[in-house]
Amino acid sequence: MIFTIAFSQEPSAFNSGGSLDAKSEAKLMNEKLFNLSTKIDTLDESQEGLKSVFEGQIQRIQEVTNKIHTMQSENNAAMANIRNHVDSNFALQNENIENLKKSITALSEILAKNNTQLKEEIQSLKDEIYDLIPQQTAKQKQLLATKNNQKDSNPIQKAEKQVIQEDKQNENIANLDSKKDLKQPILEDKQDNNSKQDDNGENVNTDKERKAENELVAKNEQESPKEENKETQDTQKAKALEELKNKELALVFKEAEEYLNAKDYELANEYLQFAVKGHYKPARGNYLLGEIAFTQKRYQDAIYYYKVSATRYDKADYIPNLMLNSAKSFIEIKEKDNAKRFLDTLIELYPETKEAEESKKILLNL
Secondary structure (H helix, E strand, C coil): CHHHHHHCCCCCHHHCCCCCCHHHHHHHHHHHHHHHHHHHHHHHHHHHHHHHHHHHHHHHHHHHHHHHHHHHHHHHHHHHHHHHHHHHHHHHHHHHHHHHHHHHHHHHHHHHHHHHHHHHHHHHHHHHHHHHHHHHHHHHHHHHHHHHHHCCCCHHHHHHHHHHHHHHHCCCCCCHHHHHHHHHHHHHHHHHHHHHCCCCCCCCCCHHHHHHHHHHHHHHHHHHHHHHHHHHHHHHHHHHHHHHHHCCHHHHHHHHHHHHHCCCHHHHHHHHHHHHHCCCCHHHHHHHHHHHHHHCCCHHHHHHHHHHHHHHCCCCCCHHHHHHHHHHHHHHCCCHHHHHHHHHHHHHHCCCCHHHHHHHHHHHHC
């Protein structure tokens, strides 16, 4: 190619129509060859530079590709771990749900059995009460007849009866001193009359008898304000229960919890019963009714309320305590097998709770 280019050049203007000598022509050829060689070297260098750039780009692409593959591998491993963790959690949750369902089923069976036993015991008690009523009526009639026969023969009892009647007539008098002043003359008159009625002319009312009469008067005076206070409290409670009809159920439930915290179990029970019948928070309401019954040692009632609460909502935060008190109630009514079943279930489902720790201690003593 070089020789083709060299020999294809046109003749110089200074040598047109003629030919160069051999020396000049060789010199020209050398210059052309040198120029061509220089261009070739330049092209080689450029090619080497391009080759280096190309190889650098390929190396970078390869590194990026390797990083992508590494990240994909790590992501796949992480996704696999996450998938395994999720599957494990789902399996654990399903197992817990199954265990809870079994516990609820067992609780329902136990409570159904207890309800049947409770109904039988109630019926038995009713029968016993019906059998005792005629006996008690006969005894009361006999005592009444005995008292009527003795009322005229015993001057002390007669005086006591008259004093009690006078107390009832004067129970609305606020000033106890004035009440005492009213009764003293009456007692003195009675003592004089009883002294005159003695057949032998002797004084029947001895110092001991007068002391007994005075003690009776003092006792009646002390009990009178207590009875009035009790009547006032009963009136207030009756008024509070009457006002329930005009209150919202949320307010009734709140006041019930306040009465429960104040240990006024009677009003708390009435308020909770009213709220539960209105279908307001039946799960927690029955749980609190169970707590009241448990505190008052009405263990059969406590078991019933706990069962209703658990069937209404079995994921409440008070479920461990509900199960623990259910077990304690079974222990109190001598059903240790049911109690053990509840304690074992509580330890299995709620192993980290304080109720589980207490359950372990109870099991050691069963």
